Amino acid sequence: MIPNFTRPSGTLYIVATPIxxxxxxxxxxxxxxxxxxxxxxxxxxxxxxxLAHHGIDARTMALHAHNEREATEKLLRTLREGGSVALVxxxxxxxxxDPGALLVAAAHHEGIRVVPVPGPNAAVAAxxxxxFASDRFLFAGxxxxxxxxxxxGLDLPWPVIxxxxxxRVLATVRALLEKFGPEREIVIxxxxxxxxxETARMRLAEAPAWLAAxxxxxxxxxxxxxxxxxxxxxxLADGERVLRILMERMPVGDAAKLAARITxxxxxxxxxxALKDSK
Numbered sequence: 001m002i003p004n005f006t007r008p009s010g011t012l013y014i015v016a017t018p019i020x021x022x023x024x025x026x027x028x029x030x031x032x033x034x035x036x037x038x039x040x041x042x043x044x045x046x047x048x049x050x051l052a053h054h055g056i057d058a059r060t061m062a063l064h065a066h067n068e069r070e071a072t073e074k075l076l077r078t079l080r081e082g083g084s085v086a087l088v089x090x091x092x093x094x095x096x097x098d099p100g101a102l103l104v105a106a107a108h109h110e111g112i113r114v115v116p117v118p119g120p121n122a123a124v125a126a127x128x129x130x131x132f133a134s135d136r137f138l139f140a141g142x143x144x145x146x147x148x149x150x151x152x153g154l155d156l157p158w159p160v161i162x163x164x165x166x167x168r169v170l171a172t173v174r175a176l177l178e179k180f181g182p183e184r185e186i187v188i189x190x191x192x193x194x195x196x197x198e199t200a201r202m203r204l205a206e207a208p209a210w211l212a213a214x215x216x217x218x219x220x221x222x223x224x225x226x227x228x229x230x231x232x233x234x235x236l237a238d239g240e241r242v243l244r245i246l247m248e249r250m251p252v253g254d255a256a257k258l259a260a261r262i263t264x265x266x267x268x269x270x271x272x273x274a275l276k277d278s279k
Contacts, residue, residue, distance in 0.1 A: 016119030149175035
C-alpha cells in the first residue's frame with residue numbers, strides 16, 4: 001500500500017500497464033486501478049486478466065477504436081460528476097498507437113484534471129536496449145497496412161522506432177533493407193518482457209535471414225529500431241527557401257538564426273542572403 005493514498009476524485013488517470021510481465025505493474029498503478037470509479041479498457045477481457053491478478057474488482061468500460069466517441073461521452077459524465085476514471089490500453093502506455101487521445105483531449109478541453117501514471121512502454125524499452133547513441137529518436141508507430149512501404153521522410157540522422165505485426169514483419173524488414181541498404185543497422189525486439197523475448201542488433205543485410213531462421217522468430221509483438229543514418233547537410237538553395245518562409249513572420253536576424261538551426265547551414269551565410277533579398 002502507498003502511505004496516505006487518497007481516493008481520486010474528478011480525475012482522469014492515464015495508467016501504464018505491463019507489456020507482458022505482470023510483475024512490471026507499479027504499486028501506484030495498482031492503487032489507482034483499485035480506487036478508480038471506472039477503468040476504461042481497450043479490451044475489457046485483456047484488462048480483467050491484469051485486474052484479477054492483483055485482486056482488483058473494478059467496474060470496467062470498453063473504449064476502443066470503434067466506440068471511442070460514444071465511450072468518451074459516457075466517461076466524461078463520470079468525470080464531470082467528480083468521479084475518477086483510469087484509462088488503460090491492452091499493454092503499455094495508453095495513447096501510444098492506441099485509442100484514448102479523444103478522451104484525454106476532451107478532458108483537457110473541459111478543465112478536468114489529467115494525470116499520467118508512468119510505466120512500461122514497448123517503444124522506449126526497445127530503444128533503451130538498442131544501444132544507438134543519439135540525443136533524439138522518432139517514433140513512427142505502425143506503418144499503414146493499406147500503403148506499400150515507402151518510409152518517406154524517415155531517412156534521418158537519428159533512430160526511428162516502428163511497431164510491427166508478426167505477419168508483416170519480414171516484409172517490412174525486407175523493405176527497410178531495400179530502402180536504406182545492407183549496412184544500416186536495426187534492432188529487432190520481440191515479445192519484450194515475456195517468456196520468449198529476444199532483442200537482437202544486426203545489419204539490415206542480416207535481418208531477413210534472422211527472422212526466417214525459425215517459425216518462432218515471426219511470432220509475437222515486434223518493435224523495430226532502425227539505426228541512425230548519415231546526417232545530410234542542406235544546400236544553400238534549401239536554406240534560402242526556408243529563410244524566405246520565415247522572413248514572412250519574423251525579423252531578418254531571427255529568421256536567419258532559426259533557418260540555420262533547421263538546415264544546419266551557417267547563420268552568417270543565410271543572413272547575407274536575407275539582406276540581398278530584402279534590398
